[in-house]
Amino acid sequence: MRRKWELFLASSRMGFKNVLADKILIAGSFLIYAMIVILYGGLIKLIPDADLAVYGFSHAQMIWYIGTTEFILFTSSSWSFKEVQGDFTSGEAHLRILRPASYAFVRFSFWSGESLARVVILFPLYFILIGWFSGEFVLSWIGFLGLLLSMPLAALMMNCGAYIIGASCLWFVQSEPAAWIWQKSIFLLGAMLWPLVFYPVWAQNIVWMLPFHGILAHGGNWALDLPMQTYVFGFINQIIWAVLSLWGLRRFDRLVLRRVQSGET
């Protein structure tokens, strides 16, 4: 276990350094983020106050909600699946899976470091941008702490998902179809644009049974005034799915090795 932890730290340190080395990329990613948030935030501002008041939300809270869900998305590894796909299609992965430590675990750790670096760099900018654009800081101290706790769990789930999607090319030739489904599921079922309370009750029930709530909606919820039980259940849900994601990654890693060994890729 100690060895695994050391490997996790070493890999994530490399991931962290990797992000720091590409300053233009991170600046570009913040500009895109800012543009999207300003665009959606502008649309939200067009919604009459009374319509939002029905749900007990203000414009500022809605802008913080979408700003936060988008922020979680931008700090994660949405496109990292391509690295894994590239490794398997080029054969580079052959060297990487023939090592004493799991390739999936090293990748996951590396991406975790990358996610952390993006959060460290972009968090102050996100905070200032959304505060300025919405006109107020709606996050309470508890909300702030809750967000800080839920972001690593969301990143964990996304990183596990990215590896599984990337390696799906061993079965489906390309990873893009799985990535497309995953991404759209995160947008829709993760309630990226609108808080879950806007969804019909049956849809809310479905979302609560899937990992997508823990990936985006739970983080965004900290900007809203929701009943305390929503946050508690959200956390429990997130922890369960985080554990399941790690378990799934471990299982999938074995399947990947067996698949490669079968020679049918």
Place this chain on the structure above:
Amino acid sequence: MAQSIIDVQGVTRTFKSYEKDASSKGWFSRKKSHLLTAVGDLDLVLQSGEKVAFIGPNGAGKSTTLKILSGLLRPTSGIAEVCGFVPWEQTRQLAAHIGLVFGQRSHLWPALSVENSFDLLAKIYGLEEKAYQEQRDKLIDVFGIEKLLPQLARTLSLGQRMRCDIAAALLHQPEVLFLDEPTIGLDVTAKALLRDHLNVLAREFETTILLTSHDADDVEKICHRVVLIDHGQKLLDTSLINLQRDFTHFKTLRIATEERDPVFVHEHVAMAERGEHRLVLKVDVTHIEMEKVVSLCLEKFKLLDIGIEDMPLEEIIKTIYARKACPL
């Protein structure tokens, strides 16, 4: 007596090959398939410290065998042990005992410096800090890569990357090193340098080497034993010296003469090249002794210089395959 470190018995690997059916009308029509044997009933034993070349034409089954022995492929039948592990069953355990160099693939992370890649590999292999530092320093010395350490792997030239890659494959001091086309794409100087490095490390670390290469020079300069395969079957398993002795049927004699236009005509001796004051003769040593040709030359010409070259290994290998194709 040396211990066997690789033991392969009756390993066979077949692949299903699907034929495109021109008459098929839809997605649901059944494709015709047939089995291709990449490796057939292969037996191979390597003793610890041996340096063995595994050679054959494209599609002979060299890489498939290497993949089976490293744990990347499961054979259809047969048994094998490498360092006491069954490669396809105990892949992760075996990984700590073997090193892999696949010519076109890299151990290094393109976005990281060579130094950082080495550090990360040390963690992946769970190396003790002191042992890692010692081994790393030795390898840096052997491969002359000190100046490359701070460079990002993606900025290295092919020759530089290969040296760093082999060093990376040896950080954990593997007992067996699998080299699959290690000099592919390298220029003549880089190839020579890499071969020298490999010889130094084989002496220094007593690593068992199993090499596949299309470059006969790799085989001659690195290995002591040669295993020839074709269509997945072993054709020959012998020492390099025996191979050269038993299959050499011509040698080249180069002479420089005082005579301006030397001419030499004799049965079983062909003039391969003629020039001013020089002559290159191809001697069929299966029919005439080289000593006899040399003495005839001494009688006929006033010699300024003389040189005898063995039949190139590439020619020997070609001969063996040609004999197999047309045994008569």
